[in-house]
Amino acid sequence: xxxxxxxxxxxxxxxxxxxxxxxxxxxxxxxxxxxxxxxxxxxxxxxxxxxxxxxxxxxxxxxxxxxxxxxxxxxxxxxxxxxxxxxxxxxxxxxxxxxxxxxxxxxxxxxxxxxxxxxxxxxxxxxxxxxxxxxxxxxxxxxxxxxxxxxxxxxxxxxxxxxxxxxxxxxxxxxxxxxxxxxxxxxxxxxxxxxxxxxxxxxxxxxxxxxxxxxxxxxxxxxxxxxxxxxxxxxxxxxxxxxxxxxxxxxxxxxxxxxxxxxxxxxxxxxxxxxxxxxxxxxxxxxxxxxxxxxxxxxxxxxxxxxxxxxxxxxxxxxxxxxxxxxxxxxxxxxxxxxxxxxxxxxxxxxxxxxxxxx
Amino acid sequence: xxxxxxxxxxxxxxxxxxxxxxxxxxxxxxxxxxxxxxxxxxxxxxxxxxxxxxxxxxxxxxxxxxxxxxxxxxxxxxxxxxxxxxxxxxxxxxxxxxxxxxxxxxxxxxxxxxxxxxxxxxxxxxxxxxxxxxxxxxxxxxxxxxxxxxxxxxxxxxxxxxxxxxxxxxxxxxxxxxxxxxxxxxxxxxxxxxxxxxxxxxxxxxxxxxxxxxxxxxxxxxxxxxx
Numbered sequence: 001x002x003x004x005x006x007x008x009x010x011x012x013x014x015x016x017x018x019x020x021x022x023x024x025x026x027x028x029x030x031x032x033x034x035x036x037x038x039x040x041x042x043x044x045x046x047x048x049x050x051x052x053x054x055x056x057x058x059x060x061x062x063x064x065x066x067x068x069x070x071x072x073x074x075x076x077x078x079x080x081x082x083x084x085x086x087x088x089x090x091x092x093x094x095x096x097x098x099x100x101x102x103x104x105x106x107x108x109x110x111x112x113x114x115x116x117x118x119x120x121x122x123x124x125x126x127x128x129x130x131x132x133x134x135x136x137x138x139x140x141x142x143x144x145x146x147x148x149x150x151x152x153x154x155x156x157x158x159x160x161x162x163x164x165x166x167x168x169x170x171x172x173x174x175x176x177x178x179x180x181x182x183x184x185x186x187x188x189x190x191x192x193x194x195x196x197x198x199x200x201x202x203x204x205x206x207x208x209x210x211x212x213x214x215x216x217x218x219x220x221x222x223x224x225x226x227x228x229x230x231x232x233x234x235x236x237x238x239x240x241x242x243x244x245x246x247x248x249x250x251x252x253x254x255x256x257x258x259x260x261x262x263x264x265x266x267x268x269x270x271x272x273x274x275x276x277x278x279x280x281x282x283x284x285x286x287x288x289x290x291x292x293x294x295x296x297x298x299x300x301x302x303x304x305x306x307x308x309x310x311x312x313x314x315x316x317x318x319x320x321x322x323x324x325x326x327x328x329x330x331x332x333x334x335x336x337x338x339x340x341x342x343x344x345x346x347x348x349x350x351x352x353x354x355x356x357x358x359x
Numbered sequence: 360x361x362x363x364x365x366x367x368x369x370x371x372x373x374x375x376x377x378x379x380x381x382x383x384x385x386x387x388x389x390x391x392x393x394x395x396x397x398x399x400x401x402x403x404x405x406x407x408x409x410x411x412x413x414x415x416x417x418x419x420x421x422x423x424x425x426x427x428x429x430x431x432x433x434x435x436x437x438x439x440x441x442x443x444x445x446x447x448x449x450x451x452x453x454x455x456x457x458x459x460x461x462x463x464x465x466x467x468x469x470x471x472x473x474x475x476x477x478x479x480x481x482x483x484x485x486x487x488x489x490x491x492x493x494x495x496x497x498x499x500x501x502x503x504x505x506x507x508x509x510x511x512x513x514x515x516x517x518x519x520x521x522x523x524x525x526x527x528x529x530x531x532x533x534x535x536x537x538x539x540x541x542x543x544x545x546x547x548x549x550x551x552x553x554x555x556x557x558x559x560x561x562x563x564x565x566x567x568x569x570x571x572x573x574x575x576x577x578x579x580x581x582x583x584x585x586x
C-alpha cells in the first residue's frame with residue numbers, strides 16, 4: 001500500500017485531499033440541519049487523519065489548515081464569516097486547529113519511522129545475501145585454487161617421489177580445477193552483466209538445430225557426460241535471438257542436469273516453434289526437485305538443502321535473467337516420472353526462409 | 360623445419376612465458392614485447408613471420424596497433440582476446456587480423472591456428488583440386504565430389520563453399536561471407552548465410568548436426584577445416 005501511495009504525484013495528492021475535504025464538508029453542509037457543528041468538527045478531523053495516513057506532510061498540513069478554516073467559515077455561527085462570537089466556539093476552533101495539525105504531524109512521523117525500520121530490514125537482508133555470496137564464492141573459488149596450489153606444490157617439491165600415475169593425476173586435477181574456475185568466473189561476469197541492469201540482447205538469426213547440437217557438444221566435451229538426447233525438427237524456422245545468451249541458458253540448464261542427476265539418468269532437450277514462440281524443454285529422469293523448494297531455485301545464490309558442492313547458486317538465476325531479457329518465461333516442475341522439467345517460452349521473430357526454394 | 364619467428368605482444372608475463380615455452384618446444388623462434396610501443400619497434404627492426412597480438416595492452420588499444428601494423432606488415436597477425444568479446448574479435452578480423460584465440464585457449468588450438476596462418480602465408484599452391492579426405496573440390500571443373508560421387512550444388516552454395524575452402528583453417532566473418540557471396544547489400548541478411556550453411560552441411564558433411572568441415576565460430580563466423 002505504501003508503494004502505491006508513493007506513486008501518486010505531489011500535485012495529485014493536493015488535489016485528492018482537497019477533493020475529499022470538499023466532499024465531506026459539502027455533505028455535512030447539506031445535512032447541517034441534522035448535524036451539530038461540533039460533530040462536523042470530528043468528521044473533518046477524520047478527513048485530516050485519512051489524508052495523513054495516505055499522503056505526504058505538506059498536502060496533509062494544508063488539508064488540516066483548510067479544514068479548520070472551512071469549519072469556521074461554513075459551520076461555526078455566524079455562518080459565512082471567519083468571525084467567532086462565542087468564547088466557547090473560539091476555544092473549540094483553536095483546539096481544532098492545534099489537534100488537526102498535531103494529528104497530521106504525528107501520523108506522518110509514525111509513517112516515516114515505519115519506512116525507516118523497513119529500510120533497515122532491507123539492508124539486513126542485503127547484508128545476509130552478501131554474506132551468502134561471500135561464503136559461496138570463497139568456497140567455490142578457493143576449492144579449485146587450493147587444488148591447483150596443492151598439486152603444483154607436489155609436482156615441484158616431490159617430483160622424484162611421485163609415481164607416474166600420481167603425477168598424471170595431479171596434472172589432471174589442475175586442468176579440472178582451472179576449468180571449474182573459468183566456469184565460475186564466467187558465471188560471475190554474466191551475473192554482474194545482469195545486475196548492472198542494462199543488458200540488451202543482441203539479436204540475430206539463430207539456427208536452433210545448430211545451437212542445440214553445439215551446446216550439447218560443449219557439455220559433452222567439458223563434463224564427459226554423454227547421455228543427452230536432442231529432439232528438434234530439422235525444419236524449425238530461424239529465430240531472432242541473442243545466440244550467446246541462449247547458449248548460456250541451455251548450457252546452464254544442461255550442466256545443472258548433469259551435475260545433479262545420478263550417473264545413469266537420461267537428460268533430454270527439445271525445441272519447438274509455437275506461432276512465433278520458441279519453446280525449449282529440458283527434462284531429466286533424476287530425483288527431481290523437492291516441491292517446497294521449487295519456487296526458490298531461480299533465486300540468486302539459492303542452493304537446495306543437502307546438495308553436494310559444485311555450484312555457486314548462480315547458474316539458474318542467470319538462466320532466468322537471460323530468458324527474461326528476451327521477454328521470455330521459464331518455469332520448473334517435476335515431471336510425472338519424477339524428474340525435473342524446465343520449460344522456457346520465448347517470443348521471437350521467425351524466418352521460414354529455409355522452406356523457400358533456393359536458386 | 361619450422362623455425363618461423365613469432366613475435367608475442369602481450370603485457371602479461373605469465374602468458375608470455377606460457378607462449379614462449381609452448382612455441383619453443385614446437386621449434387618456433389620467439390621474440391617478446393610487453394607494450395604496444397615495444398611491439399611496433401620490434402616488428403619494424405626484426406620483422407617476424409607471425410605476430411600474436413593481445414588486444415588489451417596497457418599503453419595503446421590492440422585495435423590501433425593492428426591498424427598501424429597493417430599499414431605495412433603483410434604477414435599473419437593472430438589476435439589474443441579475453442572471453443566473451445565477439446564484437447572485439449569481429450572488429451579485429453575486419454581490420455586485417457588473420458585469426459583469433461580466446462583466453463583461456465588450448466595449446467593444440469594455438470598451434471593449429473599458427474600452422475594454418477603460416478601455411479596460408481607461404482603457399483598459394485596452384486593446384487585446382489582441393490582434397491580433404493572424403494571430400495574433393497575441383498575449382499577448375501567446378502565439381503565437388505563426396506566419397507567419389509558428384510554432389511549437386513547450386514551456384515550460391517558452390518560460391519560459398521569455394522570461399523570457405525580457399526581460406527581453409529581461417530575464420531571468415533558473417534559480414535565478409537555475406538558481402539563476398541551475396542553482395543554489399545546483403546551484409547545484414549544473416550538468415551541467408553544460416554540457411555545456406557545448413558544446406559551445405561547436409562550435402563557435404565557425414566552428419567550435418569555434427570559438422571567437422573564447416574565449423575561455427577559462435578558470434579564471429581565460420582571456419583573450414585580439411586581434416
